[in-house]
Amino acid sequence: MKVITLRNLPPDLARTIRRRADESRTSVSKTILTLLEEHLGTVGRSGSRRVYHDLDALYGSWAKDEAEALSASLANQRAIDEDVWK
Numbered sequence: 001m002k003v004i005t006l007r008n009l010p011p012d013l014a015r016t017i018r019r020r021a022d023e024s025r026t027s028v029s030k031t032i033l034t035l036l037e038e039h040l041g042t043v044g045r046s047g048s049r050r051v052y053h054d055l056d057a058l059y060g061s062w063a064k065d066e067a068e069a070l071s072a073s074l075a076n077q078r079a080i081d082e083d084v085w086k
Helices: 009-025 026-041 064-078
Strands: none
Touching: 009 026
């Protein structure tokens, strides 16, 4: 793999990259590669995929009846209106 050195990186940009790396729990190098892939349209070629953890605390926190009630209330929104999609 090719090595690229970046010089004169603005401090604000360096902080933003470091913050993103910390948030995603990845290295700065991996974060920069992911940003480049996303913005250059090459996501998927290396098999990388951004994983979000912002809703992890909610996982498993609903009772079964609460989840079923939500699913039932969303049923109309999930239905496809055939007249609109002709």
